Amino acid sequence: MGGDKPAEKALILHRTRLSSPNFIFTHFSNSPDTNYSKLKFIISSSITEACNNSILLLGPRGCGKAAVLELVLDDLLKEYPDMITAIKLNGLLHSDDKCALKEIARQLCAEHQLSFSKVASFDDNNQFMIDILRECGLAHKTVIFVLDEFDLFAQGKQRLLYSLLDAMQSVSSQAVVVGISCRLDADQLLEKRVRSRFSHRKLLFLPPSKEDLPGLIKHMLLLPTDSSIPDDYTTEFNARLLKLLEDGRCKGIIDTLSTSDSTFNHLIRFLFIAVCHMDLKSGFLTLENFKAALTGVQRQPKLECLKDCSVLELYILVCMMRLELREQESYNFNTIMKEYSSIRDSFQTCDYYARNVCLRAFEHLLQRELISLVDSRGHTQSLEFHPVKLLISAHELHLGLKSNRCCPAILQKIIDRG
């Protein structure tokens, strides 16, 4: 494992930190009044007081709902060993009620060294779960159900949610249900019978503020002094990094990063690319690494596509833009060809190709997803007659024409004129 050079070791360390989902949130674990401490308080109090509870963790994607919960559970497992059983479900995998109960039974069996039967029915598994919950309650053990992608569990008849929350109504059981969802209205999706059994505790997770960002970056990138990496390299690396982060240009880069998307995941991706660009010979992060990472993370796929278009494809796009500017409500390939020949007639351009060649270029544009069919349901008509629409704005097309190296001057003139 690992290279001999300190720079390579540092790189591997950074990559390990960045790709593990939890590390970045350990930054918050020491300060009070964070979601971490709130969540920990709620769960630990229901463990110590032996009561049932239910919480929803809400917030946009990439803000560390699941990761913070994971950290909390790890801590609690250390604090109260043998008192917690965590059952983890994910809406993407177990949104089907049957499948979900089966998975619960499987994890419960694995936890308590019981043999799991694959053929057990929904009712069997349900009964098994209730029994186990009672047994655990009598033994003062808390079962924590984690339902990731909670909104997906609320899609069908919500039998799973009902039986879970209903089992928690009895005094003997001792369980916590934690739902995680990026839909802020997740609790509104619940049926009445489920909602009335739910405690309506909610924790909101937000992206980090601008003030937090430098602290987070330092937390992620500063090398620890107690690792196998040589000390002199570590101090040098850290000193250079701190100096770099004070630089105004670097601050500018971080500002632009957070204005477009300030979630934790976005930051992690940015730092990952920056670390990957680190020159292993010198072994220190530079401003260029951050610049490269910014362009790597903030992609503009449509403009990249436009930059790669051939001249004929650009002609078709310009024709479509002209039709759109004329507010023609719907148009198809035939109308575009009419426009194309009128451009050719009025501007005397030399790029004139046969209809079939244009049709192929048109298909390329469809593949590039710069244009799309208006209604792709009815495939009875051939492509030429299918109404189409542009997926780029006039401004994007303008920028694209400018950036395209082989774009003829006449096209720019046409689009400038409107």
Place this chain on the structure above:
Amino acid sequence: MSKDKTPQTTRRTTRLSASSPNLSNAATGLAKCSSTTHSLSLRDLVFGGEIFNAEDLFSSLPGRRGVILELIRLLGPIDSQMIPLFLYGGVSTGKTTTVLQIFRHLKRPFVYVSCRTCYSPRILFESIINQLLLHSKNEGNGYSSAKRCEKPSDFVNYLQDALVNVINGFKEKTEKSSSKKSLKWVKGSMVYLIIDNLELVRDWDKSLSILPFLFKLYDLLKMPELGLIFISSASPDTYYSDTGYSEPVPLYFPDYSEEDLRQIFLRNQSNPKLYTSFLDVVLKPFSRVTRRLDEISTAFSHLFKIYCEPLQDQTIVPNEETKRRLFSHLQPHIAPSLNEIFRVPSACSGNGANKDMVKRKVSGNKLGVSDITDEMDFHMSVCAKYLLISAFLASRNPATLDASLFDSTGGAATRKRKRKASEKSMEQKDIAQQELLMKGPGTFPLERLLAIFQCITSVAEYSAEEEELGHGGLGGGAGDGGLMSDVLLQLSSLCSANFISKGSSCPLEGSTRYRCTVDENMVLKVARSMKFPLSKYLYRN
């Protein structure tokens, strides 16, 4: 792998050898694989063969240096964890080849699946599990998979178990080999999962749940020893989902520039000087239309043959004078081939290899080259031709005019009345024309088609030969019944040739409606070959 082949074939061979690891070894000749008894080992998850160093890598993929460097950087040193990658770029920009060649260079274990061959979630899951469990489908196990898994939840459980096994296997191997310092055929114990053609998943039935699942697979597995790489021809912003998904790190493969294309075509040429002079002539005009390698290379292989025709000795280095001579020989062929969209080598001719029959759909008015051939490139029976014409007429003419057009007395009179064009009717004409452009050919029921067919066949003079054709083997006395059954047969063959499309049944009438999809030029050709006066019957507004 074969360096002496064109980019296309290398691509295919790499793809093949990657998806069935058996072949990669067979190709490189490392393992003696006696096809039936060969059992897979961990070695089959790595590219075998001789050392493939960085220089080979760069020279085998011209124009991709920047992307390769970037990708190697993102993959990082041996056994370093990574965030899922998302590689995207246009069609035939070498995404798959680049990734696979990099893995050949790095000698790291990987599993490759393409969503094109694995066309449903179940096949995708089982194929990944099969490769990881070193399971090959053969006669002995009835071509069944190692595990049956349909649901994502089963897949995650199986995948976790399989990965742990494989990774432990590799760890043991690397420990052993590092002590012995023997030939290292694998570097690192991290396994990479490459999922190709991800854009196709969007069209699957369950795409709404499968796509977020695949993007979240890394978080779900919680296995740091797994690297995930997605390859897609569609950009990341085209993957919609209502609650979003965890985004991977994007990496863009730009299209080849003209200079890159030149380098790619110059690879493996026996006479690079000659080919350079050829490229000087053709590359520029072609790259204005498209820069897609797959399309250009088919066109070029044909053109180069024409270019070389005047030369006796193909190994000479051309001087200015020969260049000029060759250019003037080639020039008349460039423009038409720009307008070609596909070519079909004729199957019937024995020497088909050098006499490609070119199926051209040329609408001749381009660049002053009028190149319409009156002949059709394929054979059609007389009955089918008439049927095609009548279908075309039924699609283009309004149904209300049928009586006047095909009734020999009334037709002329109505058309004369139409000729009086006022301002208002001109305007209407414009609107109608616009509508025709938008709506395309109309639909018609079978009865109308048959009625028109009977009208035009009765007008046309029947020769004895045609009579025989039309009536089939039933002989002259069979009458209309025979003709009709034959017509229906012809109609279905026209439908399957996609000249006529069969639509859904009309909710009011209940009968199936047809539509003629052939364009006017084609029908004109057919009519000319029959000497049928098409324009007389075609209603033009």
